[in-house]
Amino acid sequence: xxxxxxxxxxxxxxxxxxxxxxxxxxxxxxxxxxxxxxxxxxxxxxxxxxxxxxxxxxxxxxxxxxxxxxxxxxxxxxxxxxxxxxxxxxxxxxxxxxxxxxxxxxxxxxxxxxxxxxxxxxxxxxxxxxxxxxxxxxxxxxxxxxxxxxxxxxxxxxxxxxxxxxxxxxxxxxxxxxxxxxxx
Numbered sequence: 484x485x486x487x488x489x490x491x492x493x494x495x496x497x498x499x500x501x502x503x504x505x506x507x508x509x510x511x512x513x514x515x516x517x518x519x520x521x522x523x524x525x526x527x528x529x530x531x532x533x534x535x536x537x538x539x540x541x542x543x544x545x546x547x548x549x550x551x552x553x554x555x556x557x558x559x560x561x562x563x564x565x566x567x568x569x570x571x572x573x574x575x576x577x578x579x580x581x582x583x584x585x586x587x588x589x590x591x592x593x594x595x596x597x598x599x600x601x602x603x604x605x606x607x608x609x610x611x612x613x614x615x616x617x618x619x620x621x622x623x624x625x626x627x628x629x630x631x632x633x634x635x636x637x638x639x640x641x642x643x644x645x646x647x648x649x650x651x652x653x654x655x656x657x658x659x660x661x662x663x664x665x666x667x
Contacts, residue, residue: 484537487513489544491570496537497562511629511654516541518649518658519595519625523547526594529619531583531610536563536576538597543572547595550576553586587613592621599629611636611659615643626659 484496515538516523524546530539531553539550550572552563560580567573579586583600587610596614600606607630613619620626620643628636632655638646642662649656 484535486537486541486544486570487516489541489546491540491544491572494544494570496535496540496566496569499535499558499562511651511656512537512541514649514651515597515627515629515656516545518656519627520545522625523595527551527621529553529590529593529596531586531596531598532600533563533578533597534559534599536566536578538599539563539576540566540570540572542595542597543567543575544570548575551590551593552576552578553581553583555580555582584609584613587617587619590619592619592624594621594624596620596624596626597629598626607634608636611639615639620659620661622661622663624661626661628657628659630655630657 484498486492486494523542525548528539528542528547528550530550533552533554536552539552543550554560560578563578567576598610607628632650632653636657643659647658
């Protein structure tokens with residue numbers, strides 16, 4: 484796993500041992516960042532089920548203002564902290580060992596949210612529902628979900644209604660955007 488672009492380009496990240504943490508593949512990560520390449524600069528990022536932290540760290544490398552990483556695994560939290568320090572971003576991020584769903588109940592809103600839980604459709608759906616319920620995506624924000632290609636994520640209601648899906652082999656990325664409030 485390497486950082487693809489930005490200030491930490493080429494830095495090799497520490498990888499997990501075993502199969503408990505499933506890092507996003509390089510091809511899928513590159514595709515995710517092609518989707519949002521013009522939407523990262525100066526944004527606040529939330530990386531849920533963060534694993535190694537590679538998505539949030541990639542966003543920081545590409546100019547995100549800050550990143551919050553959440554994972555319930557002690558090994559993941561250790562990896563995220565090591566990888567952030569390795570890339571020089573330890574001052575731009577916060578790392579929490581928490582349940583991602585519980586974290587959403589009290590955190591602030593973000594500009595970009597990465598959702599990459601273990602491939603469990605029910606957990607992905609619960610997470611999207613919580614983000615919408617607690618309105619955790621800022622106006623014009625982007626939420627990206629990584630799931631198996633056959634996972635169905637229902638269309639959300641306004642202002643979270645805009646959705647687009649991208650298939651990469653056995654992986655699907657679903658992008659939601661939170662539209663501008665149309666109050667005059």
